[in-house]
Amino acid sequence: MKKLAALICAAVLLTVFLPAVLAAEENQADVIIEFEDMDFDTEDTFPSFTKPYVHEALPVEAGVDFNVFDEDLSLLCEFEVEKSGEYLVYMDYIMNHNHGTFKVELDGNSCGGPVNFNNGGQWALSSRLLGSFRLEKGTHVLKITGIGGEYYQGILDCLRLRELDAPLKSEIFEFAGESFTKSSDFFLENPFPRANELPVVDSAIWVDFAKAGEYFEGSVYIPANGTYKVTLSFILNNDSGALKFEVDDVVIGENVNIYHAGGWEHSVADLGVHTLAYGTHTLKVTCLEADSGQYHAWLHQLIFEGLELEEPTEAPEATATEVPVTKAPATAAPATDVPADNTVDPAASATGVIAEASATAPGEAGDRSGGNTAKTVIIICCCAALLIAAGIVAAVVIKRKRKK
Numbered sequence: 001m002k003k004l005a006a007l008i009c010a011a012v013l014l015t016v017f018l019p020a021v022l023a024a025e026e027n028q029a030d031v032i033i034e035f036e037d038m039d040f041d042t043e044d045t046f047p048s049f050t051k052p053y054v055h056e057a058l059p060v061e062a063g064v065d066f067n068v069f070d071e072d073l074s075l076l077c078e079f080e081v082e083k084s085g086e087y088l089v090y091m092d093y094i095m096n097h098n099h100g101t102f103k104v105e106l107d108g109n110s111c112g113g114p115v116n117f118n119n120g121g122q123w124a125l126s127s128r129l130l131g132s133f134r135l136e137k138g139t140h141v142l143k144i145t146g147i148g149g150e151y152y153q154g155i156l157d158c159l160r161l162r163e164l165d166a167p168l169k170s171e172i173f174e175f176a177g178e179s180f181t182k183s184s185d186f187f188l189e190n191p192f193p194r195a196n197e198l199p200v201v202d203s204a205i206w207v208d209f210a211k212a213g214e215y216f217e218g219s220v221y222i223p224a225n226g227t228y229k230v231t232l233s234f235i236l237n238n239d240s241g242a243l244k245f246e247v248d249d250v251v252i253g254e255n256v257n258i259y260h261a262g263g264w265e266h267s268v269a270d271l272g273v274h275t276l277a278y279g280t281h282t283l284k285v286t287c288l289e290a291d292s293g294q295y296h297a298w299l300h301q302l303i304f305e306g307l308e309l310e311e312p313t314e315a316p317e318a319t320a321t322e323v324p325v326t327k328a329p330a331t332a333a334p335a336t337d338v339p340a341d342n343t344v345d346p347a348a349s350a351t352g353v354i355a356e357a358s359a360t361a362p363g364e365a366g367d368r369s370g371g372n373t374a375k376t377v378i379i380i381c382c383c384a385a386l387l388i389a390a391g392i393v394a395a396v397v398i399k400r401k402r403k404k
Contacts, residue, residue, distance in 0.1 A: 030090070031163075033079045035064040035156040041076040042068075049075070053155060059125040060157050063094060067153040068146045077142040079159060084137045086164040089130045091142075094155035095119035102154060105143040106133055111280070114147055116179070117154040125157065129221055131279060132164060169309065170228075173220045173283070173302040176203035180216040188216060192298065200266040201300040204235060209287035209295035212241075220247070220283045220302065222276045226309030230271040235298035236260035241290040243297060245271060247281050259292040266300075273307065 036052035049066035066075050081087075089106065099117035103110075111130035119126075142159070146152040176191035187208035198204055207216065222228070230252055232245065240258040244251060253271025260267075283302070287295050 031082075031161040033159040033161065034062075035077060035158060036062055037079075038064075039078040040064075041078070042074060047073065047075050055123075057123050058094065058155070059123060060092075060094070063155045063157045065153070065155050066144075068144075069152055071146050071148050071152070073152070074143050074145040077144065077156075078139055079142065080139055081135045081137055081161070083163075085135065086132060087135050088132050088162040088164060089135075090127050090160040090162070091115070091130055092125065092127045092157040092160060093117055094123055094157060095121075095126045096123045096155070097121055098151055099154045100151035101147055101149050103145045103147050104128075104130060105145070106130060107140050108143075109133065118151065123155075127160075131221065132223060135161070169223070169306040171221060171223055171304040173304070174203065175205045175299040175301065178205075178218050180218045182216045183214045184210065186210045186214055197264070198235065198266075198298070199264050201233065201235070204298045204300045207285075207287075207297045207299065209241070209297070211295065212287050212289040214295075215284055215286040217282055217284045219280050220304070221280050222278055222304065224306065224309040225276075225278045227273055227275050227307045228304040229273050229307055231303040231305070232256060232269040232271055233300040233303065234258055234267060234269070235300065236262075236265040236267045237296065237298060238262060239292075239294045239296045241292055241295045241297065242288040244286040244288055245302075246284040246286070247274070247276065249282070249284070250274075255288055257290065258297055259290060259294060264298070271302075276304070 040049065040051070047066050047068040049064055051064045052062035053065035054062045068075055089111075091104065091111075093115070095117055097118065097120050101114045101116045101118065103114055105111060109131075111128075115128050117126075144154075144156075178190070180188065180190070182188060187206075189206040189208075192198070192204045192206040232253075234256070236258055238259070238261055240260070242255055242257045242259070244255050245253060252274055253269070256269045256271075258267075285297075285299070287297075
């Protein structure tokens with residue numbers, strides 16, 4: 001009887017408390033604001049757009065298809081925030097071969113560098129960390145402005161707001177899965193596909209510069225004003241060269257020689273302590289002349305360890321950058337057709353999604369509706385089954401006692 005009582009108590013406790021715990025966990029998930037639920041306005045001329053936009057090749061159920069037609073024309077997106085607080089703000093959007101590049105601002109504050117919606121290929125879901133902002137309860141405006149290029153069209157999926165309990169202390173910039181622009185058409189494999197061959201690290205990119213002086217650029221997000229110790233994690237190898245690292249055209253640390261006479265070996269380099277402002281910054285990696293005569297590089301991470309940080313009281317204007325940064329986007333099946341007002345641009349560059357320390361990667365659109373909700377249902381069902389089993393056992397025990 002003691003065992004039976006313990007079984008029933010456990011089932012009751014699980015049924016009562018676990019859903020509450022999971023609900024609390026679910027409340028900390030991203031707040032999803034679909035673009036098709038927003039109000040829209042423009043600054044100079046009304047853009048072409050479809051709301052909601054549905055297409056069989058889209059990697060999401062629906063979005064908003066827009067075209068501002070020209071440089072410096074803007075789409076204004078109004079959305080509501082239900083709770084005042086500090087938020088990391090992500091924008092999910094669709095990439096394609098005939099989409100453009102846009103400047104993004106939130107309530108007049110720059111959201112880092114231009115966001116490239118063009119991947120030179122099929123439609124794919126991508127995401128961009130716009131930055132961290134103090135958002136008061138009420139209406140806010142996201143402004144998306146076309147910048148110079150051949151295309152001014154894009155498809156918007158949603159905004160994701162992730163509330164911050166405290167300012168971020170550090171930033172880990174993963175080279176793998178990020179988006180870069182290159183000074184020329186040298187080889188850059190991103191991510192490097194043979195992760196099982198890498199020593200210690202779980203991911204990397206492989207860059208094969210054609211000559212010294214070539215470079216690639218990306219952007220890195222800094223979570224707060226302050227001083228940061230910067231460390232490079234990379235792979236030594238016998239066909240590697242030397243690199244210079246810059247943030248906003250300021251050299252950080254000594255040049256890094258990544259050549260080593262043996263096989264692949266993980267290493268780190270101290271790039272010094274630097275004062276960096278909150279926001280998004282340009283990261284530039286340049287190939288240098290090296291005694292090895294080689295120009296290869298396998299790069300893992302840049303770690304920005306916060307030493308003395310200021311907590312921003314309001315969202316300042318972020319530092320402008322050249323390109324977006326991304327984590328590997330979920331790819332979609334090839335499009336069977338494209339919107340009628342588009343033409344194909346096979347020469348467009350690829351991009352992807354930003355990474356940020358201790359933040360989870362965005363799931364595909366179909367997964368946003370809540371793994372936690374599903375878990376809650378499963379737990380409740382299991383608890384109910386446990387209660388039923390306990391009831392059956394109790395009935396059997398009582399029946400046997402009556403027979404005696």
